[in-house]
Amino acid sequence: MSNSNYRPPIVTVMGHIDHGKTTLLDKIRSASVASREAGGITQHVSSYQVTIDRAGTKKTITFMDTPGHAAFSAMRSRGARLTDMVVLVIAATDGIMAQTKESIEHIKSADLPVIVAINKMDLDTASPEKVKGQLVEVGLTPEEYGGQVACVPVSAKTGKGIDDLLDRILLQAEVMELVGEPSAELEAVVVESRLDKNRGPVANVIVKKGTLKQGDQIYAEQITGKVKALIDSNGKNISAALPSTPVEILGFEAVPQVGSIISTHPNIPQFTAAPALKIDPASPRLRIIVKADVNGSLEALLSSLSDDVDVVSSGIGPISDNDVFVAAASKTPIYAFNVKTPSSVVKVANNEKVKIIESKIIYEILEDIEKKVLKLLEPTIDEDIIGEGRIKAEFKINGTRIAGVEVTKGEMAKGDTVHLKRDDKIAKDTKIDTIHQAKITLEKIKATAECGMTFKPYVDFKLNDVIISYKKNEEHNSL
Numbered sequence: 001m002s003n004s005n006y007r008p009p010i011v012t013v014m015g016h017i018d019h020g021k022t023t024l025l026d027k028i029r030s031a032s033v034a035s036r037e038a039g040g041i042t043q044h045v046s047s048y049q050v051t052i053d054r055a056g057t058k059k060t061i062t063f064m065d066t067p068g069h070a071a072f073s074a075m076r077s078r079g080a081r082l083t084d085m086v087v088l089v090i091a092a093t094d095g096i097m098a099q100t101k102e103s104i105e106h107i108k109s110a111d112l113p114v115i116v117a118i119n120k121m122d123l124d125t126a127s128p129e130k131v132k133g134q135l136v137e138v139g140l141t142p143e144e145y146g147g148q149v150a151c152v153p154v155s156a157k158t159g160k161g162i163d164d165l166l167d168r169i170l171l172q173a174e175v176m177e178l179v180g181e182p183s184a185e186l187e188a189v190v191v192e193s194r195l196d197k198n199r200g201p202v203a204n205v206i207v208k209k210g211t212l213k214q215g216d217q218i219y220a221e222q223i224t225g226k227v228k229a230l231i232d233s234n235g236k237n238i239s240a241a242l243p244s245t246p247v248e249i250l251g252f253e254a255v256p257q258v259g260s261i262i263s264t265h266p267n268i269p270q271f272t273a274a275p276a277l278k279i280d281p282a283s284p285r286l287r288i289i290v291k292a293d294v295n296g297s298l299e300a301l302l303s304s305l306s307d308d309v310d311v312v313s314s315g316i317g318p319i320s321d322n323d324v325f326v327a328a329a330s331k332t333p334i335y336a337f338n339v340k341t342p343s344s345v346v347k348v349a350n351n352e353k354v355k356i357i358e359s360k361i362i363y364e365i366l367e368d369i370e371k372k373v374l375k376l377l378e379p380t381i382d383e384d385i386i387g388e389g390r391i392k393a394e395f396k397i398n399g400t401r402i403a404g405v406e407v408t409k410g411e412m413a414k415g416d417t418v419h420l421k422r423d424d425k426i427a428k429d430t431k432i433d434t435i436h437q438a439k440i441t442l443e444k445i446k447a448t449a450e451c452g453m454t455f456k457p458y459v460d461f462k463l464n465d466v467i468i469s470y471k472k473n474e475e476h477n478s479l
Contacts, residue, residue: 007180008049008244009173010082010206014103015089016096020119022046024089024156025065026167034124047191047206048233049085052166059170062206062244065192081205082189085110085327086115087165092118092153094128095438098448104138113176114140115150115168122155124429125156180243186210188262190220190248193255195317201225201252212241212249219263219266220256227251246264255316258296286373289327292315293338297362301337304366306409308373312351317416319356321348329353335365363446369448370409371428374468386469387412387447391461395452412453413444420459430455432469 013021029050046065051058062395064083086107090100107114116135118128132142132151141147150168151299154161192204203220205212213219215226230238239245249262256262287310292298298316305311313323319334319341325348327334332388334353341349341356349356359365389412393404405412414419414435420428433456435442437449447452456459 005179007178008062009084009169009176009178010062010064010244011085011087011169012064012066012083013087013089013174014066014106016091016094016099016103018026019089019091019094019097019100019158021089022065024119024162026161027156027162028063030294042137049244049246052170054170059214060174061166062246064246065207075383076410081192082208083110083112083456084176084178085115085169087115087169088115088133089116089119091120091210092128092131093120093123095127095131096131098450099136100453104140107228107452108139113172115152115165115172116140116142117161117165118151118153119156119337121153121161122158126325128153132451177368178244181209182242183208186212186218186262188212188218188241190256190258190262192294195255201247201255203251203252203256203262204246205249206246207241207243209243211243212245212247214239216264218249218251218262218264220252220260220262222266223252223254223256223260224266225249225252225256255295258299275461285331286369287332288369288375289320289323289330289332290336291323291336292316292381297337301335301365303360305369306373308376309369312424319349320344321345324352324354327354333357333426335369337362337365341464354360367410367447371438374409383470383472386410386416386471388469389453389464389467391463391467392450394463396462401455402454402459403467404450405453405467406450407445409447410469411444411446412467412469414442417471419468419470421462421466421468427465428459430457430459 013025015021028053029048047062049060049062050151054118072246081410086103088103089242090096090106109353118131120126121128127153127225132145135142135149135151136145140149142149142151144151150163154164154165166294186207187209188207189207190203190205193200196202212227212230214230218227219224227249230241231250231315232238232241232250238247248390287311290301290313292300293316295316298314302314312332313326318339319336324345334349334357336356336358338360341358346356357365357368373383387407387409387410389405391403392406395402395404412432412435413455414432416432418430418432419426420430433454435445436452
């Protein structure tokens with residue numbers, strides 16, 4: 001394969017929350033993204049290129065950093081469809097977790113090559129062999145065990161092993177013989193979009209085929225645009241973007257949907273779609289209005305809501321007076337993710353008695369919504385529902401029965417008072433005595449995680465029993 005035909009590999013980084021995906025990429029590109037993200041958790045998809053020198057030859061790799069929280073499942077799924085290969089980051093201290101399993105499902109469904117980066121090797125509690133054993137259990141057999149999955153021990157903190165990881169990525173790219181098609185018809189994919197108050201609609205895209213040039217007339221489905229500016233991942237203006245290049249486009253007439261395919265022709269089908277919201281008119285409904293900073297975040301929020309939530313309206317950008325008037329008329333709160341509410345709008349909201357809930361961390365908004373939904377489903381006057389889980393398994397250790405619990409909503413903590421529900425009826429009240437993951441004792445655990453749990457006083461639990469954690473005489477706190 002000649003250098004003129006070489007196309008940089010598009011690598012999506014996946015894994016469980018807090019396992020160090022963004023920190024690893026920070027080390028690779030010598031930047032600090034994680035420190036600027038609220039709560040240290042990636043809130044948006046970022047795409048950028050790094051160029052490395054191997055024996056005097058410069059090689060480029062395109063990375064997509066996908067968020068780790070469960071709320072962004074759809075965005076991670078889209079990333080898997082766009083990418084050439086996946087780097088799956090697993091903390092050597094924790095092993096395979098909930099979002100790791102979810103990422104593996106996306107990888108398998110897209111039939112993608114995967115390289116496992118076993119991170120946090122600088123910590124004393126690192127156990128890479130445990131991770132490799134877990135990989136065998138989920139069908140990703142490491143090379144050391146006779147399989148085809150490369151496992152590279154790394155430390156995002158110290159940088160150890162990162163060169164080995166980059167070499168494995170380049171080796172995999174050589175095996176795949178990725179060929180660029182700069183003369184083909186243009187095909188690029190929107191990985192993020194937003195409305196900038198100074199620059200107008202902005203789309204972050206990755207070019208799949210063809211060449212995107214300044215001045216091009218382009219379409220993202222039925223949204224038209226003329227490329228006024230192309231900005232690369234280093235913030236520099238460029239005149240053209242070749243295959244595998246991540247670039248920011250200015251010039252669309254409106255904000256294109258995340259996942260849209262950009263072409264020189266209109267009416268191209270959308271790359272993927274967010275799941276439609278389901279409505280069951282017979283169940284209690286929580287009505288809300290949602291605003292977010294960018295399309296990707298809005299999509300992630302909407303696709304993560306339960307069937308018990310009705311979205312009266314949604315959109316990107318700051319809350320407006322009109323949003324407040326709609327909220328007042330429909331008696332709904334407004335949730336705002338990563339957007340500031342103008343002081344004039346706050347005054348209108350106060351006058352109209354409309355509650356605005358703001359946060360820069362998406363799961364805080366989702367948890368608040370879940371609490372309100374649980375309150376609707378369990379309308380007990382003197383109870384504030386905190387979390388919910390389902391008993392999926394049973395274990396015995398030293399004669400003690402332990403419930404294997406999947407936390408489905410909110411969070412649960414040691415000492416919480418809980419209802420044990422069976423067949424939609426409260427069978428028993430008790431308290432959470434202990435929470436364990438493997439040999440680690442936890443004080444609390446959040447939605448999507450699994451754990452072992454004991455109760456005091458003892459309850460004769462059964463599989464599929466639901467446990468609901470609650471507090472007495474407390475109001476929901478705003479974020």
